[in-house]
C-alpha cells in the first residue's frame with residue numbers, strides 16, 4: 001500500500017468506514033465539520049445533520065440499538081450538550097463512537113484554535129458514575145488507527161467510546177498508509193425488533209427497572225465498572241521513551257502538545273498516554289523510576305490531577321493555554337520550572 | 340360451576356365479573372361508571388353484586404386491566420364463588 | 428382470550444400493575460395503544476416502542492416488545508435514529524406533554540420538518556406530573572399549578588398548525604372517547620410520515636384533585652362534556668377533538684374521509 005496525504009478529520013472518516021460505520025448523526029461545528037462533510041459522500045453510510053448535538057447523540061443511540069455501528073463528531077460546546085445522553089448510553093450499554101475535536105473553551109472560547117480542556121469532561125461530564133474508555137492520538141496516522149480501536153472497544157464494552165482530537169491534529173495533513181487489515185469487532189447483541197427487551201436509563205436488572213433496589217444498583221455499577229476495566233486492558237496504548245541521558249524527570253504530555261515533547265527527548269524521559277482513560281496502569285511503574293513528574297497540557301492541569309490521584313504523589317504541571325503551541329515558550333517554561 | 344338458576348337474580352345477570360385483585364388499584368372508576376351499581380369497594384376490596392348486565396363499561400375504562408366481563412347466557416349463572424376467582 | 432382482551436398480548440402482564448396512581452389515565456392510553464396494535468396486528472418482532480421521562484414515559488417498559496426508555500425529551504431523536512437505521516421497523520413513541528412539547532419541543536418540530544415515518548402518542552395530561560404538578564406547555568390559561576400559584580399566565584401551545592405546515596398527521600382525542608382514541612391511533616399508525624396523537628388523559632393526583640375534581644370519573648366526564656368530535660376538520664377548536672385534514676402525500680392514501 002502506498003502512502004497518501006490526508007487531513008486528520010479525513011483519516012477519522014476513512015478509518016470509521018473500515019471499522020464498519022453505518023450511521024452518523026451530527027451538527028456542524030469547527031473544528032470537527034470536515035468529518036460530516038466527508039461522510040455525506042460515502043455510499044453505505046447514513047448521514048443525518050440533526051438540529052443539535054443532543055438530537056445527534058440520541059439519534060446514534062437509536063441507530064446503534066437498531067444494529068448499526070454509529071458515530072457522532074463534535075467539539076466542546078456540542079460535547080457539553082451531549083453529556084446527559086452519554087450517561088444514558090452507558091446505562092443502556094450502547095456501543096457508540098463520539099469524536100470530540102477540542103477547541104479553546106469555556107463557552108465559545110477560541111473556536112478555531114486547539115485545546116485540551118475537555119479531558120475531565122470525558123469522564124465526569126455526565127451525572128453519576130460511569131467509566132468511559134477514551135483515546136487521544138497525536139498524528140493523522142494515529143487518528144486513523146485509534147478510530148478503528150475506538151469502534152472495536154465500543155463493541156467489546158457495549159459502551160460509548162470517546163476519541164479525543166484537537167483542532168491541531170484534526171486539521172493537520174500527513175501522509176499515512178490507510179491500512180485495511182484490522183481485526184474488526186462486530187455486534188454481538190441482536191438489533192431492536194427482535195425481542196421484548198427494555199433498554200432504560202433507570203437502574204435496572206434484566207430489562208426491568210428497579211428504582212429503589214439498593215443492592216441491585218450497587219451490583220449494576222460494579223458490573224459496568226468491571227466490564228469497562230476488562231475491555232480497556234485490551235487497549236493498553238501508551239508511548240514511553242527513556243532518555244538517552246540520565247534524567248530524574250518524566251515529562252508527560254498527550255495529543256497535539258505531545259508532538260512538541262519529542263523535541264526534549266534528550267533532556268527528559270517522555271510518557272504519552274494514548275488511552276487517556278481508564279488511566280493505563282503501567283504509568284505507576286514507569287513513574288516510580290523518576291523523582292519528578294512534569295505534565296504539560298493545554299488546560300490548567302486536568303490530567304495532572306488524575307495522575308496525582310493514581311500515583312499518590314505530587315506532580316508539577318505546565319499549562320499551555322490559548323491554543324498556542326510555541327517551542328520557545330515551552331522551552332522556557334520547561335527549563336524555568338527546573339531551575 | 341354452571342347451573343340453571345331458578346331464583347330471581349339470573350334474569351338480570353348477563354355477565355360474570357372477573358376481578359384481578361393484584362392489578363386492581365381500587366380507583367373506583369368502574370364503581371362510578373357502572374350503570375347498575377354492580378360494583379362496590381368494601382373493606383379495601385372491589386366486589387360485585389351479581390347484577391352485571393355485561394355492558395363492559397368497567398372493563399373498557401379500567402386503567403389497570405383489572406376487570407373483565409364474561410358474558411353469560413340469559414338463563415345460566417355461575418355460582419357466587421367463582422366471580423372473584425381471577426386473583427393472579 | 429377473546430377479541431376484547433387480545434390486546435393483552437402486547438403487554439408484559441407479569442410486570443403489572445403499573446407504578447401509576449389509582450385512577451391515573453395513563454393506563455387507559457396504554458391499553459388503547461395496545462388495542463390499536465392488535466387491530467392492525469402489528470408484528471411483535473418488528474415493532475419498537477420508545478419513550479422519554481415522566482409518568483407517561485414509564486409505559487414503554489410494559490410493552491411486550493423491544494422498547495427504549497430514553498432521557499427526558501429525547502424519545503423522538505432516538506426513535507428517528509432507529510427508523511433511519513432500519514426502515515422496516517414500526518417505531519412508536521409514547522411520552523408526556525412536558526417531555527414531547529416542552530423539553531423535547533425542538534425535536535418535535537424538526538421531526539415534522541423531516542416527516543420521519545414514526546408515530547408519536549402523547550399522554551397529554553396538561554401537567555408535569557412526575558415532578559409533582561408544575562405547569563406544562565399545554566396547561567390551560569389561568570390554571571393553578573405548583574409553579575403558577577396565581578394561575579397560568581401563558582396560553583397553552585396549540586401545536587396542530589405545526590403538523591399542518593408539512594402535511595403531517597395530527598389528532599387530538601381523550602381518555603373518555605375510547606373508540607375515537609383507538610381510531611386516531613390506528614390512523615396515525617397507518618399514516619406514512621410523521622404522525623402525532625395528542626391523547627388528553629387525566630392525572631388525578633397532581634392535577635385533577637387540585638383543580639377540584641373529586642375523582643378520575645369527574646375528569647373523564649369533563650372530557651365528555653367539553654370536547655366535541657370534529658374529524659377531518661381543517662383545524663380543531665379548543666373544545667374539539669379529531670383528526671385534522673391534511674393533503675394526501677404522494678406516497679399514501681390518507682385521508683380517507
Ligand SMILES: Cc1ncc(C[n+]2csc(CCOP(=O)(O)OP(=O)(O)O)c2C)c(N)n1
Nearest residue numbers: 481482483499523524525526554555556557
Ligand atoms: C433533564 C431533566 N430535567 C428534569 C427532569 C425531571 N423530570 C422528570 S419527569 C418531568 C416532567 C414530565 O412531565 P411530562 O412529560 O408531562 O410527563 P408526565 O409525568 O406528566 O406523564 C421532569 C421535569 C429530568 N428527568 N430530566
Ligand code: SF4
Nearest residue numbers: 363364366367369401
Ligand atoms: S377501574 Fe379497575 S383498578 Fe379501578 S377499581 Fe375498577 S377494577 Fe380496580
Ligand code: SF4
Nearest residue numbers: 373391392394395397
Ligand atoms: S359490565 Fe357493566 S354492568 Fe357489568 S359490572 Fe361492568 S359496568 Fe357494571
Ligand code: SF4
Nearest residue numbers: 448451482556630631
Ligand atoms: S402523578 Fe398523575 S400522571 Fe403520574 S401516575 Fe399519578 S395520576 Fe398518573
